[in-house]
Amino acid sequence: MATRVAARASSAVRGPPSLLSLARRPRWRSPSPVQSCYSSSGPTSSIAIEGADGKTYKTDEWMNTPPSILSAVSKRLHLQPDHPLAITRQLIESRFPGYAYHNALFPIVTTHQNFDSLGFPPDHPGRSRTDTYYINSKTVLRTHTSAHQADTFRANETPGYLISADVYRRDAVDRSHYPVFHQMEGAMTWDRDSVPAGSTLAQQIWADVAKIPAHPGLAAQDPNPTMHPDRNPLQPEHAADEVEAVAAHLKRSLEDVVVAIFTAARAATTTPSGDAPPDEPLQIRWVEAYFPFTSPSWELEVFWQGEWLEVLGSGVVRHSILAAAGVPTRIGWAFGLGLERIAMLLFSIPDIRLFWSEDQRFLSQFSASKPIARFAPFSKYPACFKDVSFWLPVGAGGNSAGGLVAGFHENDVMELVRDVAGDLAEDVRLVDEFTHPKTGRRSCCYRINYRSLERTLTNEETNELHERLRRTLVGRLGVELR
Numbered sequence: 001m002a003t004r005v006a007a008r009a010s011s012a013v014r015g016p017p018s019l020l021s022l023a024r025r026p027r028w029r030s031p032s033p034v035q036s037c038y039s040s041s042g043p044t045s046s047i048a049i050e051g052a053d054g055k056t057y058k059t060d061e062w063m064n065t066p067p068s069i070l071s072a073v074s075k076r077l078h079l080q081p082d083h084p085l086a087i088t089r090q091l092i093e094s095r096f097p098g099y100a101y102h103n104a105l106f107p108i109v110t111t112h113q114n115f116d117s118l119g120f121p122p123d124h125p126g127r128s129r130t131d132t133y134y135i136n137s138k139t140v141l142r143t144h145t146s147a148h149q150a151d152t153f154r155a156n157e158t159p160g161y162l163i164s165a166d167v168y169r170r171d172a173v174d175r176s177h178y179p180v181f182h183q184m185e186g187a188m189t190w191d192r193d194s195v196p197a198g199s200t201l202a203q204q205i206w207a208d209v210a211k212i213p214a215h216p217g218l219a220a221q222d223p224n225p226t227m228h229p230d231r232n233p234l235q236p237e238h239a240a241d242e243v244e245a246v247a248a249h250l251k252r253s254l255e256d257v258v259v260a261i262f263t264a265a266r267a268a269t270t271t272p273s274g275d276a277p278p279d280e281p282l283q284i285r286w287v288e289a290y291f292p293f294t295s296p297s298w299e300l301e302v303f304w305q306g307e308w309l310e311v312l313g314s315g316v317v318r319h320s321i322l323a324a325a326g327v328p329t330r331i332g333w334a335f336g337l338g339l340e341r342i343a344m345l346l347f348s349i350p351d352i353r354l355f356w357s358e359d360q361r362f363l364s365q366f367s368a369s370k371p372i373a374r375f376a377p378f379s380k381y382p383a384c385f386k387d388v389s390f391w392l393p394v395g396a397g398g399n400s401a402g403g404l405v406a407g408f409h410e411n412d413v414m415e416l417v418r419d420v421a422g423d424l425a426e427d428v429r430l431v432d433e434f435t436h437p438k439t440g441r442r443s444c445c446y447r448i449n450y451r452s453l454e455r456t457l458t459n460e461e462t463n464e465l466h467e468r469l470r471r472t473l474v475g476r477l478g479v480e481l482r
């Protein structure tokens with residue numbers, strides 16, 4: 001499988017977060033740099049989860065989901081009236097008239113739904129316990145809304161649909177990464193068997209393309225051919241003229257979304273001098289991509305505040321997915337995007353933790369009935385940086401993708417910090433790392449930035465948090481403090 005190399009460096013070594021770094025490391029791209037020693041929660045038992053309608057789930061040695069993550073399941077921020085994520089969802093939905101909107105799909109899914117149904121190979125690193133929250137060996141918290149693609153195609157209720165939902169990933173701690181976030185998935189398909197006599201499928205699709213608003217003022221770069229035999233192949237079940245039409249429909253639909261988002265974001269953004277931003281054409285570009293569930297595939301990037309920002313992934317749905325879903329005569333496209341990332345730039349929200357705030361100083365600033373406006377930070381409370389250095393356990397390493405628990409993965413440090421400090425941890429980064437030349441042991445130094453979004457932390461409080469973190473690192477990961 002032609003998996004691309006990670007576009008983003010290890011979270012530990014990248015610079016300060018910016019909107020650009022909002023990109024998550026997609027599951028299909030690269031194995032994690034170091035492997036896990038997350039130990040399981042103990043013997044087999046079962047758990048009840050709030051919001052699961054009384055259903056209980058059996059846990060086993062794969063269980064790695066802490067209570068703090070399970071408690072997010074019932075929050076459904078994308079459905080809270082006047083929440084910035086709900087406003088962002090509605091703005092995008094408004095660009096897809098006639099599509100069905102599925103907004104309440106439950107986040108606990110099977111590994112079949114999350115991975116197998118989408119063509120992820122059995123040894124794909126995205127399945128690793130270091131990256132994904134498991135309940136048991138066959139049950140996970142969905143890592144993406146694509147987990148519902150096959151079922152939605154199988155139900156075959158409408159040709160077009162959107163799915164908005166909370167998704168869960170073990171990941172870095174910083175201002176643009178949170179282990180729970182929200183995605184929107186969309187798809188549109190056409191049925192070969194419903195083409196009227198005298199017309200072709202491609203003609204039908206082109207007729208639909210003509211119905212989507214075009215934006216001639218958009219500066220769109222799309223330098224590559226729709227299909228390329230090596231880099232972005234046509235699927236053997238598809239005809240090239242059909243895929244040209246599907247791609248045109250996909251691109252015009254998503255360009256329309258991007259114009260809506262960035263026009264609103266520009267209107268809300270003012271330059272430091274208070275002037276409106278220059279009235280330049282919005283620049284976007286289509287970039288060839290790879291996903292296990294589409295071919296050909298593209299990412300859409302937008303030039304925003306001086307940087308190319310990856311906004312979404314998309315492509316022509318794999319025929320095998322539609323065939324397995326009982327709709328082998330359909331062909332179409334799908335996309336997926338992160339709602340936090342878009343809401344952060346729409347409203348100029350500087351820290352992803354804010355979405356979880358119940359502080360009225362945050363929530364009262366957003367209203368679905370008012371134009372999108374910049375968020376006014378209520379205050380920037382002081383940061384407190386503290387370092388922790390430790391030796392990794394001897395022999396740390398090994399591959400956890402098969403569920404092995406020997407090894408060390410940076411995401412374990414990240415999650416441990418979240419367990420101990422919750423949302424008081426703003427950022428965690430690796431600031432130093434070396435291997436002892438004689439013993440071969442590895443040492444790491446992580447810098448934790450403690451800061452509350454709502455108040456000033458006392459020295460005693462941060463000292464105590466940090467002390468607890470040090471003890472927990474030793475207790476849970478078996479490291480030796482330096």
Ligand code: DAH
Pocket residue numbers: 026143144145146185186291293294312313314315334335336337
């Ligand atoms: N599921 C992908 C992710 O989590 C996003 C995505 C890419 C969804 C391409 C799609 C698609 O439907 O066609 O980042």
